[in-house]
Amino acid sequence: MKRYSALSLLAGALTGHRRWTQAWRTPELRNSYDVVLVGAGGHGLATAYYLAKKHGIKNIAILEKGHLGGGSVGRNTQVTRSNYFWPESAAFFDHSLKLYESMSVDLNFNVMLSQRGILTLAHSHHDLEALRRWANAIQVNRIDSELLTPGDVKRIAPLMRMDGRYPVHGGFIQRRGGISRHDAVAWAYARAASALGVDIIQQCEVTGLTIAGNRIRGVETSRGPIATSKLALCVAGHTSVLAAMAGIRVPVNSMTLQAMVSEPIKPCLDTIVLSPIVHMYVSQSDRGEIVLGGGADVYTSYSQRGGVPVLQDTVSALTELFPAFSRLRLMRQWAGIVDITPDTTPLMGKTPVEGLYISGGWGTGGYKAIPAGGDTMAYTIANDSPHPLITSFGLDRFASGALIDEGAASGVAH
Amino acid sequence: MMQLPCPYCGVRDEDEFRFGGQSHITRPDLNCSDAEWADYLFCRDNPKGVNFERWLHAFGCGRWFNLARHTVTHEILACYRMGEPKPNVTGGAA
Numbered sequence: 001m002k003r004y005s006a007l008s009l010l011a012g013a014l015t016g017h018r019r020w021t022q023a024w025r026t027p028e029l030r031n032s033y034d035v036v037l038v039g040a041g042g043h044g045l046a047t048a049y050y051l052a053k054k055h056g057i058k059n060i061a062i063l064e065k066g067h068l069g070g071g072s073v074g075r076n077t078q079v080t081r082s083n084y085f086w087p088e089s090a091a092f093f094d095h096s097l098k099l100y101e102s103m104s105v106d107l108n109f110n111v112m113l114s115q116r117g118i119l120t121l122a123h124s125h126h127d128l129e130a131l132r133r134w135a136n137a138i139q140v141n142r143i144d145s146e147l148l149t150p151g152d153v154k155r156i157a158p159l160m161r162m163d164g165r166y167p168v169h170g171g172f173i174q175r176r177g178g179i180s181r182h183d184a185v186a187w188a189y190a191r192a193a194s195a196l197g198v199d200i201i202q203q204c205e206v207t208g209l210t211i212a213g214n215r216i217r218g219v220e221t222s223r224g225p226i227a228t229s230k231l232a233l234c235v236a237g238h239t240s241v242l243a244a245m246a247g248i249r250v251p252v253n254s255m256t257l258q259a260m261v262s263e264p265i266k267p268c269l270d271t272i273v274l275s276p277i278v279h280m281y282v283s284q285s286d287r288g289e290i291v292l293g294g295g296a297d298v299y300t301s302y303s304q305r306g307g308v309p310v311l312q313d314t315v316s317a318l319t320e321l322f323p324a325f326s327r328l329r330l331m332r333q334w335a336g337i338v339d340i341t342p343d344t345t346p347l348m349g350k351t352p353v354e355g356l357y358i359s360g361g362w363g364t365g366g367y368k369a370i371p372a373g374g375d376t377m378a379y380t381i382a383n384d385s386p387h388p389l390i391t392s393f394g395l396d397r398f399a400s401g402a403l404i405d406e407g408a409a410s411g412v413a414h
Numbered sequence: 415m416m417q418l419p420c421p422y423c424g425v426r427d428e429d430e431f432r433f434g435g436q437s438h439i440t441r442p443d444l445n446c447s448d449a450e451w452a453d454y455l456f457c458r459d460n461p462k463g464v465n466f467e468r469w470l471h472a473f474g475c476g477r478w479f480n481l482a483r484h485t486v487t488h489e490i491l492a493c494y495r496m497g498e499p500k501p502n503v504t505g506g507a508a
Contacts, residue, residue, distance in 0.1 A: 143429040240460040251456035253435075254485075299433035302462045302486045308415045309429040342456045 001195030004108055009298055023187060024194035030184060032227040033061040035381060036219055038206050038242060039232055040064035040281050042073035042182075042367065044234035045200075046374020047381070049107075052196035053210050054375075055382035060198045061228075063221060065205035069186030072236040075304075075336035076367040077259050077281070077293045079272060081118045081177035083138050083145055085408040089345060090141035093365075095389060097176060097374030109188030111180045112286065118177030118272040119148070119156055122169045122319075127277060134408065135172040147172050156163040156271055159324050166278050166320055174176045177272060179283055185370060188414045209356070216246075216355035237302065237337025239347070239360030246353050251342055251398055252361050255296040258306025258335040260314070262328040264288030265333035273321070280317035290325055292318050296338060296364065306335035337342055338364050344409035348377065348393040349386040358395070365409050419493045420471045434468030437480045438500050463489060464492050466500055 002008065002021060012020055035051060037044045051057045057345055064070075082094040083346045104110050122128035131147070138145040148171045150162055162168045201223075209219035209231070218227040233242045243250045264287050265311055274281035282292040294314030298305045311333060319326040340363045341347060347361035359377045362369060377388035386394060416428040436458045441464035443451050459465065465485050470478050482503040492501045 238462070241462050249453060249457040251452075251458075252460060252462075253458060254460055254462075298458060300458075300465050300467065300485050301488065303488060307428060309427075398456045399448040 001108075001191065013016065023191040024200060027199040027201070029061070029204065029223055029226070030199070031225070033199070034059040034228065035230045035232070036060070036127055036226060036228040037232050038219075039071070039233070039235040040068040040190070040200055040202065041071045041234065042186055042189070042370035043236070043362075043373045043377070044071075044232075045186055045193055046370050047232060047234060047359065048198045048374075049189045049193040049196070050375045050378035051382060052198055055378055056115060057382060058197040060193075060323070061226065062193075062198060062200045063204045063206055063219070064200070064202045065222075066198060067202050068190055069183055072336040072338070072362075072366055072369070073186045074183055075259070076182055077283070077291050078179040078182045078367065079118065079177070079281070079283070080113070080180060080368040081174055082143050082368075083118065083120070083134075083174040083177065083408060084141070084406060085134055085137050086404050086406055087141055089406045089409070090138065090143055092372055092376070092389045092393075094102050094141070095142050095366060095375070096369050098179060098328045099371030099375065100357060100368075101176075103185070103188065105179075106130040107188040107331065109183040109184060109191060113178055113180040114286070115178035116178050116339040117156070117173045117175040117250055118274060119153065119171055119173045121153070121171045121273065121274070122165045122167060123277050128169045131172050138174070143174070144176055145172050145174050150158050157269060157273055159268060159322050160273070161321060161323055164323070165319070166275065170397045173271070179272065179285070181276055181286075182255055182367060185367075189370075189374070204263050206242065206245075211246060211353055211356075214352075214354055216353055230355045230357070232359060232377060232381055234359045234377070235301050236362060236366060237339055239339050239358065243351075243358065246351065246356055248351055248353070250347060250358070251337040252347070252394070253300055254302055254337050254339050255298060256301045256306055256335045257293070257296045257338045257364055258310060258314075258333060259291065259293040260286070260291040260311065260330050261291050263331050265290070265328065267295070268324075269271055275317065276322065278317040278320070280314050280321070282318055282322070289331065290318075290328060295401070296340070297335075302375075303336055306333060320383040338362070338366075340364070342398070343403040345403045345406050346373070348378055348390045349395070351395060352368055363409055401412070405411045416488050418469060418481065419490060419491055420474060420477075421495055422475045422477055423471060426471070426474060430473040432470040432472045434470055434478065437466045437468045443491060462486060464503055468496075
């Protein structure tokens with residue numbers, strides 16, 4: 001792998017940017033691998049990287065039916081945070097945030113992490129009471145969170161309307177929360193994994209799983225069969241479809257989650273603002289676009305297209321809170337599929353089939369989980385035993401009743 | 415904007431309705447295992463294809479009904495009242 005540095009950038013510039021090489025290999029598909037990962041999104045790529053880096057397993061294929069980073073990792077709103085309520089989620093997502101903090105150095109790729117803080121608003125006295133409980137729980141989990149007065153909020157986001165239809169009674173902020181460049185995260189893991197010998201196979205759709213004697217033996221694909229004894233599903237919005245190939249029913253509902261960006265404007269919002277009650281969150285990208293999202297379209301859908309009613313609700317909430325944005329034009333609107341579990345906690349770990357692992361149920365928060373998801377899945381696959389951080393995220397929690405009802409997973413009321 | 419046919423009121427915009435999840439779920443015997451009970455409580459078909467599902471015309475007549483809807487194209491393939499048997503619908507344009 002050619003290292004990127006200030007010098008390599010300068011050398012690239014002096015040679016007219018004609019000498020840059022491909023960031024990852026385009027390998028030939030072989031007919032057998034030690035580990036096969038389905039899905040070249042954030043979680044698949046990160047899992048492959050940590051398997052190769054920390055566990056010495058390098059004979060790995062990542063199978064992707066479309067193109068690398070074309071699913072949810074390229075469709076989210078780039079938020080990373082660890083302001084979770086329950087200890088299990090807080091420990092996992094703070095591990096993830098810490099890995100984000102060192103990612104650019106670890107992977108030698110600038111993912112443009114900007115820890116600008118995520119500000120959660122309260123619109124009534126009762127909201128504020130709920131936020132106080134949430135913020136205190138975060139502190140008990142040894143993660144930073146600060147309660148804010150309306151004056152503090154106004155100083156952080158001067159464009160916000162404090163006394164409109166949604167009056168602002170205060171809020172709390174996690175200052176380590178932030179945004180990063182989502183494509184760069186996928187590319188960084190792809191480049192680093194490829195350099196360690198991982199084969200990333202694009203345009204290769206999994207059509208079936210080969211299981212004999214309750215053990216995974218291989219996988220059927222659009223480009224022929226592949227033998228493997230370990231296979232992990234890292235497929236975001238298609239966990240039900242893939243798990244059904246192994247006869248496993250997973251407790252997820254696939255829905256559409258949409259996001260949109262305005263035309264670019266000069267810097268005017270240097271934090272992420274989230275309103276749980278009006279169901280809207282907004283930040284400004286480095287390119288100047290106002291990036292906003294809201295709730296999911298609440299019915300089962302694999303369409304990757306958002307409906308108009310949710311778009312209208314999200315935009316009207318934005319313009320109520322930030323009247324200055326009402327004259328902006330939306331440039332793009334898009335959607336991805338999110339797999340929402342009944343307790344909005346991910347599904348991770350082993351399955352009833354030996355050698356088959358699952359990393360799914362990420363709901364609306366898969367992006368922020370990428371490094372920790374990859375790290376813990378790699379451990380789980382290498383040791384055939386769940387990583388200590390994810391022992392309570394298993395499929396078995398639904399029968400045992402040990403749910404982690406994580407209302408903070410999406411940060412908004414569902 | 416998705417438009418849904420209410421069997422009582424006719425075709426209306428989707429924001430008059432509330433989604434009620436999968437139809438035709440039968441509660442298992444109360445002596446069933448924890449795994450069967452968990453499946454009944456939490457697992458749904460969640461198909462990429464035709465889904466049989468309940469909808470409530472919340473901002474209309476207030477009544478529940480069933481749809482067979484394709485989850486990729488959102489095409490409505492059948493509309494029928496509560497208590498009626500699952501229609502024989504397959505395929506769809508996708």
